[in-house]
Amino acid sequence: MTAFLALVARDLRLALRQGSDAALVVAFFVLAVVLFPFGVGPEPQLLARIAAGIVWVTALLAALLSLDRLFQQDYEDGSLEVIALAPLPLEAAVLAKCLAHWLTTGLPLAAVAPALAALLQLDGPGYLPLVLTMALGTPSLSLVGAVGAALSLGARRAGVLLSLLVLPLYIPVLIFGVAAVEQAVAGFAIRPHLLILTALLVAALPLAPWAAAAALRPALE
């Protein structure tokens, strides 16, 4: 447990010291969302109708943008080898890195999301579901993203490959995240959607670290 927490603490410390990485992701999120009213026009009804979709899709892209730093730097400077040779199972190390990644990416995105939704005139009942689904969905994004980041490690043009690998896998989170917000605005129950998002997270929690660790091992040979 010491090793797990030490790894989380180290990644958090690195993210804070190299603050620009995490800040850039949030800045990208804000800027990209702000672009939409310029593109589709400033009509409040139209924006309110598509607000949930815009916020969610942009959050996916922002999360994707941050994935390459999950393993790449540790791989290049040899730290990943030291981590892989520690007694801590590689699966647990991946989980620790995902947790730190979520705390520095998913959590800030979820925190900024309501402000951006307000900018897009999202209707009142949609805010709580938006924050809830972002809080439940973004850990899955970090976990699934870790598999893609591990698979594309050391590949040429890893960033492009990573998007191709990961974006299709993000679709379920997107569908249920957006649907929950829209159902809430229309006055329906959001519980089923939250349960499905929870189920996705519960499935990703053991499977993604296992798959990512399996993909990292050959990269370290």
Add this chain to the structure above:
Amino acid sequence: MPSSSPFAARLFEGRGLACRRGERPVFERLDFKLAPGGALLLTGPNGSGKSSLLRVMAGLTPPLLGTLSWDRVAVTEDPTAHRARLHHVGHQDALKPVLTVAETLAFWAALREASHDRVLPALRRFHLAELAGWPCRVLSAGQRRRLALARLLASPAPLWLLDEPTTGLDDASTSDLLAAIAEHRAASGMVAIATHLPLPIPGSETLALSEFTPRRSAA
């Protein structure tokens, strides 16, 4: 380190090892044996497989053929236990520019569940104590190397696998390293060192890897 041995009566052994990097076979039919207190110097020209053998010993690269055993139990039976008993210091120093020297070493010790008390003595041994609060970004090549080597002392492990450990070290630091190796062996530790410089390590065995280079068959 206490002279009463914490790692008594162990035998680390490889039999019939063969390894391939990419499509190129680097060595085959290689046997080695390391007893407590033993030192193995791996020598050979560039590309003869010194680093590859260390990586095989560490369990990073699975051998193409052959077995590695610890106390006659194959290491593949319990890879976690094998990782817990070894330190591998490779070519790369694995330092983060924004972390301080003390933070880096404390992290490495915590990663191996070692207590924090060993961190400062390990820094002192490699004359890094006065740099403890400096970020790794400002370290020289030799200082980076010393910090990487301080990892060996920050958490105890019976088997040290060192890949060209003296690269970038001055004479004083090299003797610090040799003293640390001697102490480690006196406490029944084992060490395997890949080196192209003759290192004065008493009672060490030399394994010339060029003897195990596969003969080129008509392909």
